[in-house]
Amino acid sequence: MGTPRLSSTPLPGIGVRYDLTTREQRRLSVVAHRDGGRTLSAYRTDDPDACALSVRLSAGESAALIDALMPAHHSPNLLSTTELGLVAERIELSSVSHWNGRVLGDTRMRTETGASIVAVLRRAEAIPSPTPDFRLAGGDTLIVIGTREGVETAAAILGRE
């Protein structure tokens, strides 16, 4: 097995297409559009010229995907995972968040999800063990610990706008 080879094909007026053939003889391609968008395609096995799947990605979506594809992948949000099934994650509040200016108790986080907010990172400081009357602000990063499901639900709650 040699090193995988990407070949490139110019698509005049659209951008460039990069092709990859895997060890299992499946073909993938990425079309790099000039506006920074990408189209990810996988080819059909019965018709090697046609795409079985073709997904248009924005620049941000492509970046997230690249991150997941990296062999030495560590999600920037993930602090650590233990074998007991507990997960710790950083969740950022957006500036247009529903919780901007509301107190932590309003999220009813522990009741709803079983996950705990163990610290809040704000600019250059970290506030450990915030109390229920702690007032959240857009741009805060919350460190949440809980089960995988619990943390996912917490992320959904904190994502409200």
Add this chain to the structure above:
Amino acid sequence: MHSSATFLIEFGAIILGLGLLGRFAGRFQFSPIPLYLLAGLAFGEGGLLPLGTSEEFVAIGAEIGVILLLLMLGLEYTATDLVSNLKTQYPAGLVDAALNALPGAAMALLLGWGPVAAVVLAGVTWISSSGVIAKVLGDLGRLGNRETPVILSILVLEDLSMAVYLPIITALLAGAGLAAGSATLAIALGVAGLVLVVAVRYGRHLSRFVSSDDPEKLLLVVLGLTLLVAGVAQQLQVSAAVGAFLVGIALSGEVAEGAHGLLSPLRDLFAAVFFVFFGLHTDPASIPPVLLPALALALVTAGTKIATGYWAAKRAGISAKGRWRAGGTLVARGEFSIVIAGLAVTSGIEPRLGPLATAYVLILVIIGPLTARYTEPVATRLTTRHRQPTIPAADTPQDRDLVPSPDTPIDT
């Protein structure tokens, strides 16, 4: 009523109407071009609501629309793109020209319109619509397909041919005699060739001169330069559109991308005005008599485009299904057929040419996306009925070269 107020009301109503039509077209996922043409038909001579004061402005707007359409087309390509496509794909370009231009010319001669109209109609049936086709490829999720580079390189060659073809019809339509016409044509081709060489060699310097970090200044410089060159080209009988196209080719890199983003909205506005203008100058009553020839021409040239795509894809080593897809995708005609017909209409050589081109484009801009979608399944069904179903071939491990430039490995 004050004329400026009347103008604002009329022009505003036109633009607003176009916007609403565009939204309507967007809802059904098809090109708004036919609707703009129909809107023009509705407002023009013999239409429902003849326009008054805004006529003159619409005419100028239409001219700017054509210039911007070609400028943007030029910005899409780099000079290197054009030259490399020309070197490797010219047989496909020649087949494309022969198969698709001849039916148009033959139709004009059959109708007894004379040789000049024949050359014009040949152009109308020859040039596919890069705008419609690029959109269709994206919508059908075929940008990654292996026949797509073949389709695109045919479009590139057609667009490049426009740079030679437009001066020819400009000279012909000006009614120049053979000696004067040949001289004009020689000048035109010389200028076009010179600009192309300069663009390949010195495009960087021009881009550096135009380049600006400030969008406002970039917009003014690019637009000013384009209109100026277009005007000079018009004076030299090269046709304004070609001048604009060559400016677009000469600009490259960051400048081209910046200008592309800035000028897209302007292009959309003025191109819409251009299609309306074309419709305005076509009397709806003149369409029914030419409907039959238009339909026949549309069917024949849909067939010839499919054949062109099939042949070009076969030459690039694409499998049968991909060949049919390439053929079906190329069928759509659109903006450039109208640009070519527009030149003829304003010079007034043949009154029935405009209506015929309108009907022809209306038919093919609607049929084009459908043939792109269904040619392959239909052709596959028809061809397998006659043969034993074959076992699908396994993917070939090695990549065939179907690209203008050789595969370039990328360091990983």
